[in-house]
Amino acid sequence: MTNDQKLRVQVTEEIDKHKGIVEKDPHRLHYHLMPPVGLLNDPNGFIQWRGTYHLFYQWMPFKTDHGAKFWGHYTSKDLVNWQHEEVALTPAEWFEKNGCYSGSAIEHEGKLYLFYTGNVKNEHGKRESYQCLATSHDGSHFKKHGPVTTLPDGFTAHFRDPKVWQQGDRYFMVIGAQTETLKGAIVLFQSDDLIDWKWVRMLTGGDSGALADFGYMFECPDLFHLDGKDVLVFSPQGLKPDGMKYHNVYQAGYTVGVFDPTTGMYEHDEFTELDRGFDFYAPQTTVDDQGRRLLFAWMSVPDQDEQMHPTITYKWLHTMTLPRELQINGDKLYQVPVKELEDLRKGDAVVEEVLLANTIKQAERAYGQAFELLIEKMELDEGWFEMTIRHAVRIVYSSEQRVLTLERKSYVDGVIEKRQCELDHLSNLRLFVDTSSIELFINDGAEVFTARFYPSPNDDQMVFGSSSTCRFWVKRWELDKVF
Structure with missing residues (x-):
């Protein structure tokens, strides 16, 4: 039995072992996506593919704490009724042995491509990170192809969360990063075939520009076009409270500007928080067959008193937000619950x-x-x-x-x-x-x-x-x- 097969068996056993305990929790939600057991965090690989919505997610099935993450997997035809599928990715290979970290999904030549970060801590405790590829013909079983990029000069191994999209005849990838001067940044790669990726530039952050010295790490970037504007969503870490802003441990928000795919330049305005509440992080978007820009986010924030939630007693922790449609008015993003949620009434x-x-x-x-x-x-x-x-x-x-x-x-x-x-x-x-x-x-x-x-x-x-x-x-x- 391979390491991947062993891990899958262990996940199934863990779900069966604690199912009765989880279902007894009076705080178990009625209509939000939750893990069947263990800890859920970032949404990953959100896509509508062959008429089905796929939402993968960061998952630690063996405890209500962080560790070597799996990719959990939900599917739905209507954004309301969801089916929990077999685990999609397990941390079974050398390039991901300490976790299959966050990433995205894209369709190419009839197949589903998943891009994600392989997290590795070597014998000396030093972190390594690899941007990896897995593909699927059926949306359920995934073949891993290993790393597709290398860490560029000038950045620490805090280099993760690839988001991939097609624009014209090229593919682009943005990655959350930290410079060697310990500044948050987002970098840009491009490819003609989703296999061979070439460095383009640092998109924003670092030591200069509009987001210079704006925290020590940028996570979960997502760059997309919406009604004539180019919107960059990301989650900066290390911001200090400023009036009514930035009072959670980490933030999630956006900038609005213009992205030039020929040069890789992105001119943008200031950062705005997406959500003003206590529990919102790592949002990810996709476009569906109705042309809507849809968003899911993790309804929590890393390192924010996670182990104090009462659900831990019942062997589970955290949930997703409801799916939301993004609209833009001027340079301001609006979030609206998707219309399908009316079917819950x-x-x-x-x-x-x-x-x-x-x-x-x-x-x-x-x-x-x-x-x-x-x-x-x-x-x-x-x-x-x-x-x-x-x-x-x-x-x-x-x-x-x-x-x-x-x-x-x-x-x-x-x-x-x-x-x-x-x-x-x-x-x-x-x-x-x-x-x-x-x-x-x-x-x-x-x-x-x-x-x-x-x-x-x-x-x-x-x-x-x-x-x-x-x-x-x-x-x-x-x-x-x-x-």
């Missing part, structure tokens, strides 16, 4: 008008643990508006300060913590609440807050409040359980 919406006048009002009906909520036609001329969900998450908008705040009770020590953004006005809120997560889309997706939270399993209450007269309409849908 059970029956018609419960619709009600809410009038507040310096009061706190508990909703007449219990809202449940998995629901979608739309608040629209908001009238708030002065003062503040608030809503509290299951006594664990609070949303506050101050019309005078023009600030929206998301508060939660910390799962580490119970202390209230917050994330904020400036907001000129509040016209609508769209919330997707699951048993232990919230995704909040503000003003048609102009701002988004994503967070995990852990309320009492028996608490289904929603409370509204305001400091002055406030009127709005509420639509609520109970959502089906998929997982």
